[in-house]
Amino acid sequence: MALLDVRDLSVRFGGVIALDGVSFSVEAGQVVAVIGPNGAGKTTLFNVVTRVYRPAGGSVHLDGQSVLGISPHQVIKRGLARTFQNVALFRSMTVLENVLVGNHSRTHTTFLGAAVPTPGASRMESEARKRAMEVLEFVGLAGRAAEPVASLPFGTQKKVELARALASKPRLLLLDEPAGGISHEEVGGVAALLRRIHSELDVTVLLVEHNMGFVMGLSDHVVVLDFGRKIAEGTPDQIQRNPAVIEAYLGAA
Amino acid sequence: MTALRNAPPRYALVVLVVLFFAGLPTVVTSFQSLEWAGVLIFAIAIMGLNVLVGYNGQISLGHGAFMALGAYTTAILVHRYQLNYLVTIPIAGLLTGLVGFFLGIPALRLSPLYLALATFALAVVTPSLIKRPEGLTNGVQGIQLLPPDPPPLLSDVFSLVNGGQPMTSEQWLYYLSFAIALLLFWVAWNLIRHRPGRALRAIRDGEVAAAAFGVNVAGYKTLAFGLSAFYAGVAGSLYGLATGFVSPDTFPVSLSFQLLVGAVIGGLASIAGPLVGGIFTYWLPIVSSQFVSDQTWIPSQISAVFVNAGPAVTYGALLILIMIFAPNGVVGLILSGYRRLRDRLRGAGERGTGQMPPDHQTI
Numbered sequence A: 001m002a003l004l005d006v007r008d009l010s011v012r013f014g015g016v017i018a019l020d021g022v023s024f025s026v027e028a029g030q031v032v033a034v035i036g037p038n039g040a041g042k043t044t045l046f047n048v049v050t051r052v053y054r055p056a057g058g059s060v061h062l063d064g065q066s067v068l069g070i071s072p073h074q075v076i077k078r079g080l081a082r083t084f085q086n087v088a089l090f091r092s093m094t095v096l097e098n099v100l101v102g103n104h105s106r107t108h109t110t111f112l113g114a115a116v117p118t119p120g121a122s123r124m125e126s127e128a129r130k131r132a133m134e135v136l137e138f139v140g141l142a143g144r145a146a147e148p149v150a151s152l153p154f155g156t157q158k159k160v161e162l163a164r165a166l167a168s169k170p171r172l173l174l175l176d177e178p179a180g181g182i183s184h185e186e187v188g189g190v191a192a193l194l195r196r197i198h199s200e201l202d203v204t205v206l207l208v209e210h211n212m213g214f215v216m217g218l219s220d221h222v223v224v225l226d227f228g229r230k231i232a233e234g235t236p237d238q239i240q241r242n243p244a245v246i247e248a249y250l251g252a253a
Numbered sequence B: 001m002t003a004l005r006n007a008p009p010r011y012a013l014v015v016l017v018v019l020f021f022a023g024l025p026t027v028v029t030s031f032q033s034l035e036w037a038g039v040l041i042f043a044i045a046i047m048g049l050n051v052l053v054g055y056n057g058q059i060s061l062g063h064g065a066f067m068a069l070g071a072y073t074t075a076i077l078v079h080r081y082q083l084n085y086l087v088t089i090p091i092a093g094l095l096t097g098l099v100g101f102f103l104g105i106p107a108l109r110l111s112p113l114y115l116a117l118a119t120f121a122l123a124v125v126t127p128s129l130i131k132r133p134e135g136l137t138n139g140v141q142g143i144q145l146l147p148p149d150p151p152p153l154l155s156d157v158f159s160l161v162n163g164g165q166p167m168t169s170e171q172w173l174y175y176l177s178f179a180i181a182l183l184l185f186w187v188a189w190n191l192i193r194h195r196p197g198r199a200l201r202a203i204r205d206g207e208v209a210a211a212a213f214g215v216n217v218a219g220y221k222t223l224a225f226g227l228s229a230f231y232a233g234v235a236g237s238l239y240g241l242a243t244g245f246v247s248p249d250t251f252p253v254s255l256s257f258q259l260l261v262g263a264v265i266g267g268l269a270s271i272a273g274p275l276v277g278g279i280f281t282y283w284l285p286i287v288s289s290q291f292v293s294d295q296t297w298i299p300s301q302i303s304a305v306f307v308n309a310g311p312a313v314t315y316g317a318l319l320i321l322i323m324i325f326a327p328n329g330v331v332g333l334i335l336s337g338y339r340r341l342r343d344r345l346r347g348a349g350e351r352g353t354g355q356m357p358p359d360h361q362t363i
């Protein structure tokens, strides 16, 4: 059974059809890329899977269970973590605190438990901090844990987002343009980091990019969207040779 | 030297502040102690507002109404049902917190502007709501509360450090407010640096991202409202006890404004901010009207106008100044000055040691 299964997904915003009957699936252990020009519906796809938007039709199953009936805040408990295209960090917080919020779903200290901290709550907090530091170590940001995120360069902020998502120990990581808006020199580092996340942490990755070069060396499987419709899918090699893709996507670029 | 430079100075500062407030009644008059109790009571209410506005990003222009509910809960329970006043303080807090929690549910559906209007409406109707059930609230007449006697043991201990003078009722009210303020500030500090506080702040910074990481946005926002009202309820209860009299006029609309202005002036999203805010909220109306009437060169007709409008004018001017020059309030101003100094002292290049950082933003 596929880890993520998207069937006939349609999303409308007023007159705009953002997604039009899109189907594909992600097998556990894969790196799958969704590519397509700006406005193709890639971010919308993520927003449906993470319950930010309600689809007009279709289904999304994780491990055979529908996610469309659950609340946005329950998505992470199913093992699904994401990053945001334009970086949605908690801007008033430090790097470490951001990663700690990534840990929210794996801890359960309540208002009462924190108000008068019990030894249990304190232990849970220090364990959470330890885990967060480990994740920061993994992405190479341990030395910047105490810095406020707002003052970091964009590329570093994207790494913090990755760390925050990893802190939730996801099975499936949704990455919205992980290489978007960062400098040429940094792109290689991001690709290497994603490879390590995939192999060392055993996380399945679904990523969105419109930078085709970036995904080709990275993914097992590529889905191409154009104007909300899936126009092709296959291995990177097949996609690069697909005339419809070249026409719709490369031709436009 | 390095150890000294790296030691968190705020713990020393906290100890100093606590000692200052603990010793205050031994150096000021009994009446002045009561005034400072007012400062601490406002600080408690502002801390509640700070949880809601500063940390959670919601808004309330109606916290005076929550204070009123707390004050009347205590007044009615003490006056009508002869309950011990100490017992009524947590009851007032819990009842107000519960009301706040339930008001927080419809608040979820309101945009910030409409939430401001709705809470403002609450503050507006509160005085007339209080007047209605006359049998319970005594209407416009209000309810008188007798000044409580200090516990004998405390009074004796106090007289040891106070040159043999026993503790007055006013001093006891001060210490009661001080103890409760200390407890509630500690609780707020605990909340903020643990999981629930981070969730509150995450919501303020971005609801979609917060939800994506498992924060139940609606649940936390409602809880923040309840918690915030709880603080205001406790503050109201103490306010009633400290003033010895509650009436509808004790809780005018302007009280809600004063609290919010105090929260902003002190510094939102900071633990020390509400204390500074409490000082401003309590003393500003008094000091500013005294200041104007003390200026002999101002013609008396003009100064009379000012004394009436004075606090409002001063509040407005101060708020504008704070928003321009210190958007993070007085505490934010001090902190950024301190950080600049520290960075100078430490010099660059000491960063990136990979050490576990201390709690950030917890004072």
Ligand SMILES: Nc1ncnc2c1ncn2[C@@H]1O[C@H](COP(=O)(O)OP(=O)(O)O)[C@@H](O)[C@H]1O
Residues within 6 Å of the ligand: A013, A016, A017, A018, A036, A037, A038, A039, A040, A041, A042, A043, A044, A045
């Ligand atoms: N919240 C929204 N409201 C209205 N239209 C939207 C919204 N989100 C996306 N769209 C529209 O849906 C289409 C797909 O957008 P998006 O998913 O962001 O594309 P991509 O991520 O592939 O660049 C675009 O036409 C966009 O304008």
Ligand SMILES: [Mg+2]
Residues within 6 Å of the ligand: A042, A043, A044, A085
């Ligand atoms: Mg997009």
